[in-house]
Every structure is written in structure tokens, then in C-alpha cells.
Amino acid sequence: MAFQTRGGGEDAAEADFPESNPAGLGSGVGAGRGAAGGAGGAGFGAGGGAGGAEEGGDEDFLSASIESDSVLLRRIWQNEKAAPDILQYETELVERTKTRIEELEEVTDVLKTDGRKAMERELHTMDVDRTKYLLRAYLRCRLQKIDRFFLHLASDSDYYSRLSDGEQRYCDRQVDLVQAHMEKAVLLRLPRRYQSMLKQADSSEAPDMIPTPDLDTFVFCVATRPLQSVQLDPQLDDVIGMAPGELHILRYRPIRSLVESGALMLL
Amino acid sequence: MFARKAVELVQEVARCDPDQILPFDADGVQRVLEEAHEHHQHMVQILLRVQGSGVEWRETRSEDATAVMVHHQALLRNKRCLLAYLNARMDQIRRLRWQLGATLPSALQERLSPSEGEWFVQYSQALGDYMVAAGLDLTVDLSPPKDPYIEVRVLKDAGAMYLDDKVAYLEANTLHLVRKTDAEPLILKGLLEHREY
Numbered sequence: 001m002a003f004q005t006r007g008g009g010e011d012a013a014e015a016d017f018p019e020s021n022p023a024g025l026g027s028g029v030g031a032g033r034g035a036a037g038g039a040g041g042a043g044f045g046a047g048g049g050a051g052g053a054e055e056g057g058d059e060d061f062l063s064a065s066i067e068s069d070s071v072l073l074r075r076i077w078q079n080e081k082a083a084p085d086i087l088q089y090e091t092e093l094v095e096r097t098k099t100r101i102e103e104l105e106e107v108t109d110v111l112k113t114d115g116r117k118a119m120e121r122e123l124h125t126m127d128v129d130r131t132k133y134l135l136r137a138y139l140r141c142r143l144q145k146i147d148r149f150f151l152h153l154a155s156d157s158d159y160y161s162r163l164s165d166g167e168q169r170y171c172d173r174q175v176d177l178v179q180a181h182m183e184k185a186v187l188l189r190l191p192r193r194y195q196s197m198l199k200q201a202d203s204s205e206a207p208d209m210i211p212t213p214d215l216d217t218f219v220f221c222v223a224t225r226p227l228q229s230v231q232l233d234p235q236l237d238d239v240i241g242m243a244p245g246e247l248h249i250l251r252y253r254p255i256r257s258l259v260e261s262g263a264l265m266l267l
Numbered sequence: 268m269f270a271r272k273a274v275e276l277v278q279e280v281a282r283c284d285p286d287q288i289l290p291f292d293a294d295g296v297q298r299v300l301e302e303a304h305e306h307h308q309h310m311v312q313i314l315l316r317v318q319g320s321g322v323e324w325r326e327t328r329s330e331d332a333t334a335v336m337v338h339h340q341a342l343l344r345n346k347r348c349l350l351a352y353l354n355a356r357m358d359q360i361r362r363l364r365w366q367l368g369a370t371l372p373s374a375l376q377e378r379l380s381p382s383e384g385e386w387f388v389q390y391s392q393a394l395g396d397y398m399v400a401a402g403l404d405l406t407v408d409l410s411p412p413k414d415p416y417i418e419v420r421v422l423k424d425a426g427a428m429y430l431d432d433k434v435a436y437l438e439a440n441t442l443h444l445v446r447k448t449d450a451e452p453l454i455l456k457g458l459l460e461h462r463e464y
Contacts, residue, residue, distance in 0.1 A: 098402060126412070129408075129412040129447070130411075130412060132403070132408060133411055133412050135403065136403055136404075136405050136407075136408050137408075139401060139403065139405055140405045143394075143397070143405065166397050166400040166401055167397070169396075169397070169400075170393055170396075170397045173389075173393040174390075174393065177386055177389050177390060177393065178357070178386070180386070181353070181357075181382050181383065181385070181386040182350065182353055184382045185296070185353060185382045185383075186296065186300070186346075186349045186350065186353060189300050190300065190303055190304075190346060191303065191304060191307040191342070194303075194307075194342060194343075194346055197350075200343045200346065200347070201339070201342075201343060209347075209350070
């Protein structure tokens with residue numbers, strides 16, 4: 001993996017993007033393999049290109065990895081909105097985005113003092129606003145899933161590990177707070193052996209009162225790279241191939257791992 | 268009995284307008300809990316009687332076994348309805364927190380039970396802590412930005428307020444050009460009105 005820092009790339013195709021780096025800031029934003037040529041002036045594209053690193057697999061290095069952070073953030077947010085369960089937290093992308101927002105805000109502050117640069121400042125402000133909106137929407141979507149399914153997330157280590165540190169703390173607190181409230185209001189006032197929050201009665205074999213997301217809903221999805229055999233239903237031996245750009249409506253459960261690996265994009 | 272009152276509780280909360288919240292029905296909850304205990308009493312009596320008569324549980328009369336089953340299921344239904352009632356209200360209260368911020372208007376605050384009030388304060392705290400750690404206020408910026416600034420008209424006198432690093436005097440019926448993210452919470456609270464052309 002050739003890590004390329006901003007401004008010193010080995011690849012001659014990695015052109016400078018002067019219009020998105022007016023004050024020469026942005027060094028070290030998002031090192032990653034692949035040139036940063038992708039999205040032109042849209043958003044804060046210049047540093048990104050780490051889309052391939054997230055997805056893994058060398059075959060998409062050539063096809064889909066040249067992607068700016070803003071495009072990636074939009075895609076990650078879309079996936080999170082459409083998926084019924086919670087997806088892996090994109091730590092690096094969020095950190096890079098926050099850094100980029102800070103840098104852009106610094107630039108706009110500097111430009112505030114120069115009356116002639118009002119237009120430039122407007123554009124930067126719009127860029128900041130849009131980026132912030134995407135980031136907020138992404139975090140909000142995840143938080144609202146935690147609000148609904150905290151018991152499930154806390155009891156399943158796979159899902160729990162998909163949360164960021166802040167989200168894990170939030171999730172744990174939700175469990176405690178809701179338990180305290182339910183016990184006080186109802187549970188401890190019920191007959192003994194019916195007081196558990198997770199089981200209907202102590203005689204239940206396993207926790208049967210934990211709400212879980214419905215993984216059998218249908219989602220719209222598009223392949224990001226050619227997929228030969230997607231197993232849709234293990235019992236019926238239903239297997240399809242998908243070409244990039246084709247729109248499919250599929251049940252979420254069998255294709256979960258493809259969404260997680262980035263091979264499928266949800267709409 | 269048999270969860271009829273419990274179902275009424277659930278219907279009460281299901282019919283409520285999503286942006287409002289009804290007063291906590293403490294009496295309703297109390298009645299459902301009492302019924303749950305009645306069912307439990309019946310169960311215990313039958314079990315004691317069967318044990319006392321020395322009959323093996325496997326050979327009890329089917330009336331007894333079924334009666335115990337029915338009471339047990341009714342108890343469970345009462346429990347589920349009560350928890351569903353609490354859960355639905357918690358969802359509504361969470362929504363209010365996201366819309367109206369950490370302090371609720373007193374009209375809504377008094378509709379919460381004491382336990383819900385405590386839970387709300389702590390939920391609010393947990394949310395606030397998360398947002399501080401993440402560095403972003405997640406309750407603003409709810410729609411994609413078209414313009415960074417929007418024009419607003421002040422509905423109620425609100426004195427002087429810091430908007431976009433400048434002090435603005437918010438008198439009723441004045442127009443201001445404000446940053447969208449600053450204006451949003453005030454619009455949700457009813458202080459400002461977005462002027463759309």
C-alpha cells in the first residue's frame with residue numbers, strides 16, 4: 001500500500017487542487033491509496049481517496065476507490081439510513097471530516113476580515129454547512145437506532161463492537177436509565193418472578209422481550225462492482241449475479257455482508 | 268380482568284397525537300398492577316391446593332392446569348401492555364427532547380410521572396454528553412441546507428441574543444437575516460418564523 005500524503009505524491013496524476021486549498025491548508029487529510037483525482041471541486045474532495053481502504057479487496061482498487069470523502073460520507077449516510085440494523089462506525093471518515101470542517105471554518109474566519117472575498121467566503125460557508133449536515137445526519141441516524149435497540153445492541157457483542165466509544169457509553173447509559181425507570185414504575189411492583197425486564201417471566205428460557213430490528217425488510221440496492229453469485233435464499237438455492245449500476249430490491253438479511261463490505265450500496 | 272384494562276392503556280397511548288403527550292395515567296397503571304396480582308393470587312391458590320392434595324402435577328385435572336396457564340398468560344399480557352405503555356411514552360418524550368431541547372415547557376413537564384421526569388433529566392444528560400464528545404449539536408440542522416442564511420421574522424419579543432457573533436435585538440415583527448443553524452432551535456421553539464417567498 002502506497003500511502004500518499006497531500007502535496008508529496010509519487011503519482012504524477014495527483015494534481016494539486018488550488019481552488020479547494022486557498023490557504024494551503026489540508027496537509028495530511030486522508031492519506032490513502034489511489035490518486036485523489038476523483039470528484040473535482042465538489043465538496044472537499046482533495047484529500048480523500050481512502051474509499052478503497054475501507055472496502056478492502058484489491059479488485060475495486062481500480063474501479064471504485066477514487067472517491068472523495070464527501071461522496072463517501074454521503075454514501076455511508078445513505079447506507080445507514082436504509083439499513084434496518086446498525087452498520088460499522090466509520091471512525092476514520094468521521095475524524096477526517098471533522099478535521100476538514102475545522103480547517104474550512106478557520107479559512108472562513110480569515111476571509112471574514114477581507115471585504116473583497118465575500119463570494120469565496122459564501123462558498124466556503126456553504127461547503128461547511130453541507131458537510132456538517134451530512135455528518136450530523138449520519139450521527140443522528142445511528143443515535144436514533146441506538147435509542148430504539150439499545151437492549152439488543154448491548155446484549156450482542158458483534159453489534160456492540162460496531163458502535164463508536166461515545167455510542168457505546170450512550171448505549172450503556174440507556175440500558176441503565178430505562179431499567180431504573182421501568183423497575184420503579186412497573187417491574188418491582190409486579191409479583192416476584194415476573195420482575196425481569198428482559199424475560200417475560202423467570203420461567204422463560206431466554207430473554208424474550210428484547211426488540212430487534214427486522215432484517216427481513218426489503219431494501220433497494222445497487223452493486224458497486226460486478227458480483228457473480230449472490231446467495232439470496234439458502235433454502236431455495238436462489239442465486240443471482242449483479243452488474244454494477246443495476247437496481248435491485250432484495251431482502252436485507254441475505255445481503256448484509258455485502259453491504260458491510262461495500263460491494264452493495266443501499267438507496 | 269384478563270388484560271382488558273391493560274389494553275385500554277395501550278390504546279390510549281397509541282391514539283395520542285405524535286407531537287403531544289397525555290398525562291401519565293397512574294391510576295390506570297395501578298389498576299393493571301392490581302389485576303396482575305389478582306391473577307397471581309389465583310395461580311398460587313390453585314398450585315397450593317394441588318400440592319396440598321398430594322396429586323402429581325402431571326396428573327392434575329386439566330381444569331387446574333389450564334386455569335394456571337390462563338392466569339399466567341393474562342399476567343404476562345398485563346406486564347407486556349404496561350411495558351409497552353411505558354415504552355411508547357418514552358418514545359414520545361424522546362421526541363420532545365429532540366424537538367424542544369433539555370427543558371420542557373411546564374405544561375408538558377407536568378404530564379410526566381415523577382419517574383419519567385427523572386428518566387428524562389438523565390436521558391437529556393446522556394444525549395448532551397454524547398453531543399459534547401462528538402463535538403456537534405445533533406438537534407439542529409434537520410433539513411439539507413439550501414442557503415446558509417435565512418430570513419426570519421420575530422414572533423415574540425425575545426430581547427437581545429447572540430446570533431452569528433453579533434448581538435441582535437429580537438423585537439416582535441422585525442426581520443433578521445440569520446444563519447440557518449442558529450435560527451432552527453428558535454424556530455422550533457416558536458420565537459421566530461421562517462419567511463419563505
